[in-house]
Amino acid sequence: MSTATNLETAPPELALRRAFSLFPTGVVAVCGLVDDRPVGLAVNSFISVSLEPPLVAVSVARTSSTWPVLADSAQLGLSVLGSNHEALCRKLASRNTDRFEDAEWHATDDGAVLMHGAALWLECKVTATVDGGDHEIILLEVLKSDLFPEVTPLVFHQSQFRGLLTEK
Incomplete structure (x- = not known):
């Protein structure tokens, strides 16, 4: 039997955040060169939109100080992060660190x-x-794609990084 959590007593934003956390997502680095330096951020709101034309979408918080810097880039690289990228993801989400160190x-x-x-x-x-x-x-x-199917993706679920169990 499963256990249900009643979020009715939590503040609405917290309740919704907890509810959304039950949907596992991948984590994507959105990065580009700005003045010959890498700039990037991590998002877990990535979706495929269309095959023809090839379109994807990401969602970025309006409070982001990084997106306005990236927004005018000629091209952006989107990297679906691998299971070994938890530390990188945390850096890309940080405000006070060298994200590419x-x-x-x-x-x-x-x-x-x-x-x-x-x-x-x-x-x-x-x-x-x-x-x-x-x-x-x-x-x-999407202008170009390169696939690495042997790489297990990083998964974010219930506000934690998780791995996928893969059969070998």
Whole structure:
């Protein structure tokens, strides 16, 4: 028998955050070169949108100080982080650290920054932004993809990083 948690007595934002945490998500690094330096952030709100044209979307908090810096980049690299990227993810989410210290990455000629050890690389360009309440929804056209199916992705569930059990 399962145990239900009643969130009716919690503040509405906390209750909703806890409810949303029950949906496991991957974690994506959104990165680009700005003045020849890597800039990036981590998001767990990533979705595939369309195959034709190839589109994906991410959601970024309006309070982000990083997104305004990245928003005008010619291209962005989206890296679906691997299970060994928990420390990198925490750095990309931090405000007071060198987010790329000890990270392995490379930049494309068009300025997309891609993290080594990821399960998927997407090179994208921003096509639209949509009001999403306290977030901006960023629609991106996928220009190129590189898949690494042997890499197990990093999973975020109930506000914790988790691994996937894989059969070998």
